[in-house]
Amino acid sequence: MPKVFRIDIILFNYAYHFTCNLHVKSNGEKMKVYLDNNATTMLDPEVYEAMKPFFMEMYGNPNSLHQYGSETHPALRIAMNNLYEGLNAKDEDDIIVTSCATESINWVLKGIYYDYILPGKKKRIITSEVEHPAVISTCKFLEKLGAKITYLPVNSDGVVEVQSLKDAIDDDVALVSVMCANNETGMIFPIKELAAVAHEHGALFHSDGVQAVGKIPVDVQELDVDFLNFSAHKFHGPKGIGGLFIKDSRPLTSLFHGGEQMGGRRSGTLDVAGIVGMGKALKLAVEHFDEEKNVRILRDKLEDALLKIPDIFIVGKKDQRVPNTILASIKGIEGEAMLWDLNKHGIAASTGSACASEDLESNPVMEAIGAEADLAHTALRLSLSRFTTKEEIDYTIDVINTAVKRLREISSTYSYAPKGHKSGL
Ligand SMILES: Cc1ncc(COP(=O)(O)O)c(C=O)c1O
Numbered sequence: 001m002p003k004v005f006r007i008d009i010i011l012f013n014y015a016y017h018f019t020c021n022l023h024v025k026s027n028g029e030k031m032k033v034y035l036d037n038n039a040t041t042m043l044d045p046e047v048y049e050a051m052k053p054f055f056m057e058m059y060g061n062p063n064s065l066h067q068y069g070s071e072t073h074p075a076l077r078i079a080m081n082n083l084y085e086g087l088n089a090k091d092e093d094d095i096i097v098t099s100c101a102t103e104s105i106n107w108v109l110k111g112i113y114y115d116y117i118l119p120g121k122k123k124r125i126i127t128s129e130v131e132h133p134a135v136i137s138t139c140k141f142l143e144k145l146g147a148k149i150t151y152l153p154v155n156s157d158g159v160v161e162v163q164s165l166k167d168a169i170d171d172d173v174a175l176v177s178v179m180c181a182n183n184e185t186g187m188i189f190p191i192k193e194l195a196a197v198a199h200e201h202g203a204l205f206h207s208d209g210v211q212a213v214g215k216i217p218v219d220v221q222e223l224d225v226d227f228l229n230f231s232a233h234k235f236h237g238p239k240g241i242g243g244l245f246i247k248d249s250r251p252l253t254s255l256f257h258g259g260e261q262m263g264g265r266r267s268g269t270l271d272v273a274g275i276v277g278m279g280k281a282l283k284l285a286v287e288h289f290d291e292e293k294n295v296r297i298l299r300d301k302l303e304d305a306l307l308k309i310p311d312i313f314i315v316g317k318k319d320q321r322v323p324n325t326i327l328a329s330i331k332g333i334e335g336e337a338m339l340w341d342l343n344k345h346g347i348a349a350s351t352g353s354a355c356a357s358e359d360l361e362s363n364p365v366m367e368a369i370g371a372e373a374d375l376a377h378t379a380l381r382l383s384l385s386r387f388t389t390k391e392e393i394d395y396t397i398d399v400i401n402t403a404v405k406r407l408r409e410i411s412s413t414y415s416y417a418p419k420g421h422k423s424g425l
Helices: 003-020 045-051 073-087 101-117 133-144 162-168 191-200 272-287 289-307 335-344 354-359 364-368 390-409
Strands: 094-098 124-128 148-152 173-177 204-208 227-231 242-246 312-314 325-330 379-383
Touching: 045 272, 073 094, 073 272, 094 101, 094 272, 101 124, 101 133, 101 173, 101 204, 101 227, 101 242, 124 133, 133 148, 148 162, 162 191, 173 191, 191 204, 272 289, 289 312, 289 325, 289 390, 325 364, 335 379, 335 390
Parallel strands: 124 148, 124 173, 173 204, 204 227
Antiparallel strands: 094 242, 227 242, 312 325, 325 379
């Protein structure tokens, strides 16, 4: 049976239980906790309000010459300013709006292939083993077209070390592409140092900023990157809209050819509501950076509680991660089993990248850091947002403690006794 059907059936069963087991909050509402914010986030209500007029009132095409078109311009200007300010981009730089980070990433990698590798100016692209599938799959595609791709390993914290880039790079490298922060672990990568190494060898530097933009300050001038992509739905903006920062408006063969939108660099009628929403969302995210301290406090509370459970392992040091993410490995408990137990109690989490979770496969980042296969199957990713509350975290701690006890009791791979642990659960 195809895996997708298998998971559908299992989810159906759990969906049935889900309706029966929801905890009731003090105000009488059923408890629902969303801890999958690295997959996507809730639209901020203020963003929603900002977008609303552009669906049914100011719905003109900004490129039209009549007032329906021109009345959208002030809001577009404000939104684009918010993006420039949010990333500290200069006027000479380009920020091109795209449909998502996947498109931006495809554009950079394929553009570099067209501009440098196909004409024989350079041969190689360097990336890392733990990039998002948007990078890895595009690199695999370019490999088939003749590009030489090097996938840098990561250390036991899941981070690319600067020395490994130094060892791999030579003057034949057209582009180095390494993410700002990892989607599974939340670990922050040394982008400034990696970009400096790339530039010393005449290579351009791209960073997938999806899991960093809106969570921690990202300053494109400070990092000195040539390209950096982002996606609005990861920072409480709408889905289906993202962007690509291009330093000094450097030429790059376009992915989309057509009209003259975005200076002819990315054709297609502008999604005014989306752009307004993305600009507003980034502005709010930057304004809320102080509140990210609350996210960190709640994340650390959850993490400290998890670490009291025996045989649990959390990837990466807290202070080197974005403030919202925990990737835990709970020995003896399949990630999917835990996920469905949590789902039954109204808690949404993940075992890995949302795009890969239908496959019931092990967590790829856990594998890359060298975790044993059975541990890589026990990954549980919990990702908070500025909308997560203390009540939700207290509830999650209770549910996880109970679930660990229940699932380990029926686990064929976990035994409390031989290691002499007292579970204390
Ligand atoms: C690190 C990273 N890069 C790229 C993407 C793709 O983003 P989008 O959904 O905007 O295509 C994601 C989405 O999960 C991500 O986490």
